[in-house]
Amino acid sequence: MKKGEKTKNLILAQSLQLFSKNGFSGTSVRDLSSSVGLRESAIYNHFSSKKAILAEIFEKFGQSTAGLNLLDDELINMLNKPQKFMQTFSEKLLRKWGDIEEIHFFNLVLKENGTEINGIKISVNSLLEDAQKVWVMIFTEMTNHKFIKKGSPEIFANEFIAPLFFIRMKFLLDEDNIDLKSAIKQANEHTEFFWESIKR
Amino acid sequence: MKKGEKTKNLILAQSLQLFSKNGFSGTSVRDLSSSVGLRESAIYNHFSSKKAILAEIFEKFGQSTAGLNLLDDELINMLNKPQKFMQTFSEKLLRKWGDIEEIHFFNLVLKENGTEINGIKISVNSLLEDAQKVWVMIFTEMTNHKFIKKGSPEIFANEFIAPLFFIRMKFLLDEDNIDLKSAIKQANEHTEFFWESIKR
DNA sequence: GTCTATAAGGAGATAGAC
DNA sequence: GTCTATCTCCTTATAGAC
Structure with missing residues (x-):
């Protein structure tokens, strides 16, 4: 610098x-x-x-990574253990979302959603879509390797990600009431529930 | 008037x-x-x-109904057919959310989230929590009557509602790109997927 | 790189005529 | 109930001294 x-x-x-x-x-x-x-x-x-x-x-802050940077070697090697993979990923993601700068940026996007800046529209949607794309890839991979049951990777991705966003809104939106512990707990409950739906 | x-x-x-x-x-x-x-x-x-x-x-607009007003007799009589119940409810809810005034109000809440007005804090969270409470009641009822399998009504409620909010954000946020048809389609996919997880 | 001073217009809100 | 006129303060932004 x-x-x-x-x-x-x-x-x-x-x-x-x-x-x-x-x-x-x-x-x-x-x-x-x-x-x-x-x-x-x-x-x-x-x-x-x-x-x-x-x-x-x-x-x-704007180049959404959608959690792509969280996919380190440790995680990639877990692809054959989907439940563990999802649980580990969720926790990493929530910890990232619990970071104060991430919280501020997310709040800013919510507030300025629809505003144009340098010809580019600020959009909550793009955050959601980016995350969805990553997980479509992951579930496609898991389906191909028969780590999970057959089904639409798009639907799997939606069903997996939506509750995580819900948890973010509930526990990681108000900077004066960050509750990372509850967030992670609820994410684990979600992963467990979801796993029952997609395991072979 | x-x-x-x-x-x-x-x-x-x-x-x-x-x-x-x-x-x-x-x-x-x-x-x-x-x-x-x-x-x-x-x-x-x-x-x-x-x-x-x-x-x-x-x-x-502020007294969130969380969809309570959508629970008419027609719906209540469907409680013993959970899949049909959820599907009918989702569609009614999304149609309500697709209303232009609802979209405007939702966007306003997102923008002014955290602002105090007459001592009351504007909060996206309260919208989520209200919806959650209603569905905890519904799933408790369904569990008691053994219309669905045993399990935590709180988790069921989260898992059912979260994707609906996700769909709202994706298809019913930008008033210039309302896509009610896709919203309902995706909600049906969700209900079908979710039903497989909670049926007895 | 930060300061003081100042421009030029926009903000929320009020007074009083019609 | 709406108008014109006006108040006072705040807004973004610039000029030029240090």
Whole structure:
């Protein structure tokens, strides 16, 4: 990181927090600068406009990984034990979702859903669809290797992911009431229930 | 409805639409009045403040029914046919969710999640929890009457509702891309899949 | 890179005529 | 109930000194 980027990153971090709490329109450059400890005008030394800050937040956090980065070797080697695989993955995913920056970003996406930024529409849907695609792949693989029973990988993916998103909304949305423990517990219950439906 | 309430209701309707699209902070009284066809000051003849409009929107739409009002006699008499019951209910629920005012209100709740209004916190969670409670009751009933297999009604409720919310987010969130047909199709697939897990 | 000062317009809200 | 006119404060953003 360049030396001069320190303040810029501080502005980005504070912006993410404030935007996620009060929305883009609900946050003034004044709010923002005072939370960083600068004057308003100093902000414009790092960003050309308020909207440019939002754009850069989405550049930084916006490339949804849909949990793809969680698929390390340890997990891949578990593909032949689907229940263990799903349980391990869920827990990793929820821990990632429980991270304060992830929570802020998710809240921001919910608040700014539909807003256009640099010609790209902010969309909750894209988050859901990305996750779905990954799991269609995984269940296709599992079906091909006969680790699970025959069936539509699309339906399997929906049925597996939907409750995880539900859990995220219930336990990992309000930063003052993060309940990772309950989230993981409920995810385990889900995986167990789901496994009964897809085991051979 | 009183005679003088006509304009007031028009203001409420337009506000719901604009707030849901641009957020509360992103909508000015000016935007609002011009969309109604009045001057700003005329708004204050019906509401004491901009915030009072938001409050009244939540009074009008806010009492989540969680689908309770969908439980008519026709449905209640189907309790002994759980699959048919769930399928009929889902379709009714999705049709309700596909209503343009419901979509606007849901988007508003997502945008203003966490905002306090008259001391009450706007919360997506309360929507989820309300729905969950209703279905815990239903599955308890079904279990007691041995229409479905033994199991935790709470888990059954989560597993049944979560995919419906997922479907709502996917097909009934963006008012310019409402896809009720796909929503109902996917809900039927879900019900069928879920039924296999809970039938005796 | 941050400061002070300032521009130019938008915000919510009120007063009083019709 | 709606209008015109107006108030006061806040908003994003820029200019130029240090």
